[in-house]
Amino acid sequence: MTIKDCGGHKGGVSACQCHREKLYRKLCGAALAFVLLALFVILIVFLVLRPHKPQFYLQDLAVLCLNVTPPASAYLFTTMQATVAARNPNARVGVYYDSADVYAQYKGVPITVPTRLPVAYHGHRDQSVWSPYLRSMDNVELSPELAVSLAQDETAGYVLIDIRVEGLVRWKVGTSWISGHYHLEVNCPALIRVNEGKGSYGATTGGGTEYFRFQQAAACNVDV
Secondary structure (H helix, E strand, O other): OOOOOEOOEOOOOOHHHHHHHHHHHHHHHHHHHHHHHHHHHHHHHHHHHOOOOOEEEEEEEEEEEEEOOOOOOOEOEEEEEEEEEEEOOOOOEEEEEEEEEEEEEEOOEEOOOOEEOOOEEEOOOOEEEEOOEEEOOOOOEOOHHHHHHHHHHHHHOEEEEEEEEEEEEEEEEOOOEEOOOEEEEEEEEEEEEEHHHOOOOOOOOOOOOOOEEEOOOEEOEEEO
16 A cells, blocks of 8 residues: 655645645635734724814903892893814814804803804814804803802902813715714813902992903813
8 A cells, every 4th residue: 555645744644635734724824814914904094093183272252241140130141252263183084063062151050052153174184263152142040059159259350161162073084984973072161350350349240351351262171
C-alpha cells in the first residue's frame, strides 16, 4: 500500500484532506482580515461622524421691563431682548437647526413664553447671531415665594436669569448623509445688575436698559 504525502503529512492522510486544511486556513485568514478591515472602517466612520457640539454664546441681554409686585400680585411682566450667537466648530460636519425655542427662566421657572428661532443650517465652521425678543405676554404667574424672591433680588441689586434654547438638530456629513434628530439644550446664565448694583430699594418696577445692565458676555452650557 502506498503512503500518500501532502506537505509532510504521512500515515495515510489523503491529499484531499490536506488541501481542505490549507483551504480552511486561507478562509480563516481572509475572514480575520475582513473583520479587521470592517473594524477599521467602523472606527474611521465613528471618528468622522462623531460631531462636536455647537457652541453658543450669550452676547447681550437687554431687559426693558421686569415688574412683579408681591404680595399684591404674583404676575410677572417682562420684556427683554437676548443676543445669542451659535457656531458650528466642525470642519466636516454641518448642523441643521430644524426647530429651536428661546425663553428666559428664573430659578428653574420660565418667566417668558418661548420665541421660535428661524430654521437654519450651519455649514462647516459657520455661525449665526439671533436677537429675539422675549416677553411674558401676561401669561406668567409666579408662585408667591418665587415672586418675593425675585423682588428681593431686585432690591439687592442683582438678578440671575437663565436664557434657555431648546430644539432639534441634525448632523450632515458629506453631500448626502443626514442623521436623525437630536435634542438640543442650551443654558446661558445672565447676571443682571439693577440700578448700578444699588437695587430698587423696594420698588420693583422696571426702568429700561440703563436701569437693568447685563454684566458680561459668556459661553453657554450645551447638551446634545
